[in-house]
Amino acid sequence: MSKPPLPPEAQELLRKPNPCVMATLRSDGAPVSTPTWYLWEDGRALVNFDEGRVRLKHVRRDPRVTLTVLDGDGWYTHVTLIGRVTDLYDDEDLADIDRLSRHYTGNPYPDRKRARVSAWLEVERWHGWGAMKDSDQAGG
Numbered sequence: 001m002s003k004p005p006l007p008p009e010a011q012e013l014l015r016k017p018n019p020c021v022m023a024t025l026r027s028d029g030a031p032v033s034t035p036t037w038y039l040w041e042d043g044r045a046l047v048n049f050d051e052g053r054v055r056l057k058h059v060r061r062d063p064r065v066t067l068t069v070l071d072g073d074g075w076y077t078h079v080t081l082i083g084r085v086t087d088l089y090d091d092e093d094l095a096d097i098d099r100l101s102r103h104y105t106g107n108p109y110p111d112r113k114r115a116r117v118s119a120w121l122e123v124e125r126w127h128g129w130g131a132m133k134d135s136d137q138a139g140g
Contacts, residue, residue, distance in 0.1 A: 001082065001125040002134040004043060010079050010132050014040035014069055017104045022047060023066045024058035032058065037100040038067055044120045045081060048097045051115040059085050065121060077130030083123045091116035 006014070022036040034055055039046040045067055049056040059065065063084040071077035091097055094109055096118040101109035128134045 001127045003125055004123050006043070006079070006123070006126055007134075010126070010128055010134075011040065011043075013071055013077070013079055013132060014045070014081075016072065018072045019070045019075070021068045021070075022055070023068075024055045025062045025064060026058060027061060036067075037104050038069070038121075039100055039103055044122055046096060046100070047119050047121065048091060048100055049117045049119065051117055056117055059088065059119060063088075067121060071130070071132075074130065077128075077132050079126060079128045079132050081121060081123045082125045082127075083121050085119045086122045087118075087120040089118055091118045 017037075020036055020038045021033050022038075023031045023033045026032055032055065036047055047067070049059070063086070065085060066080055066082050068078055068080040094112065094116055097109040097116045101107060126134070
């Protein structure tokens, strides 16, 4: 696996509103994966949680996560970000979830009733596959 920074072509893929799966760790150590929205900015990924979701509890207890971003044009190509949540804060006025929603749908987030929590993922390692295969992989 490679260490940051990611090459320009991987960052270009990450800047698009591609499908993404986030993995967190349960209290017993088992991984749990969930589709999610993300936003790539300045070498970090922004994600957002409904205040009542279990994966928020997972991240508060153990900040280690992965995000696997699939190229929307061909899912064989993907980039996985391995790291940890380093910044967790209340999403006042739902500004961050609105940014994410606009990135994916073009519109503000429609559900305004529940509080949200934002998190920034700091990338410690990454790997890519398909067109994004990184050179630090076996056979690379």
